[in-house]
Amino acid sequence: MTTEGPAPTTQVYQLYIKASQEEVWDAITNPSVVAKFFHGARVESTYQVGAKLRSLSPDGSDVWGDNTILECDPPRRLVHTWRSLYNPDMATEPESRVTWEIEAQPGGFAKLTLIHDQLEGSPKTAASVRGWSYILSNLKTVMETGAALPPVT
Amino acid sequence: MMGCVDDEDLVFKALADPTRRLLLDRLFERDGMTLGELEAEVPQLTRFGVMKHLAVLEAAGLVATRKQGRHKHHYLNPVPIRLIYERWIDKYRDRRAAALLDLKDQLEARR
Secondary structure: OOOOOOOOOOEEEEEEEOOOHHHHHHHHHOHHHHHHHOOOOEEEOOOOOOOEEEEEOOOOOOEEEEEEEEEEEOOOEEEEEEOOOOOHHHHOOOOEEEEEEEEEEOOOEEEEEEEEEOOOOOHHHHHHHHHHHHHHHHHHHHHHHOOOOOOOO | OOOOOOOHHHHHHHHOOHHHHHHHHHHHHOOOEOHHHHHHHOOOOOHHHHHHHHHHHHHOOOEEEEEEOOEEEEEEOOHHHHHHHHHHHHHHOOHHHHHHHHHHHHHHHOO
């Protein structure tokens, strides 16, 4: 048996999607697609360095994220800050960082790597963002079949 | 590098070996280890053995590596297991199977 210690302060998620590098970039920066794979979030950003990356609950009543774009190099690399405003315990933890890297692969695939790091001061956030697995597998399903997975229960 | 992308055969084959499952468990406990640190975790294996098993895990996408300075760090990538779960486990996890698992847990807890 293994015991579950504190969640890692650098977490790496990687998957292959049957799509081009540009299509994956468009999906992660297009609010209508993001809503399909990210709990119905309403995302607003100009995707310029220094711009805000805001996300709201589906009905717009709650602020889920009020982050900042740190790097933007379409269609390869997007880096933004992260704070989990949707949970009061996590909202008070320090900011962490999310990096999306997209690489073209042979055979019509793109390799997407998501790195969530700088979580040293944010143990609750670190434990909760293990949910990236669900989000990214949902993104893969949306892109490859057009349908979203049923919500997590 | 992944030899054949998006291949669940590679994931099942990688998971079918107890040493590779042990390496995944060690990374689950402490993510981001270097080759040297992983070697110390499994003293029964040679450096070559650890490298060989890590290569299989990496080819299956279960381990992702990142270079930081001179060191290569190994991270447990949970996404392929999530995909297997959605494809092969969630679908079959019906109420009857759950009841049998409860029975198994109860019987084993008595030992």
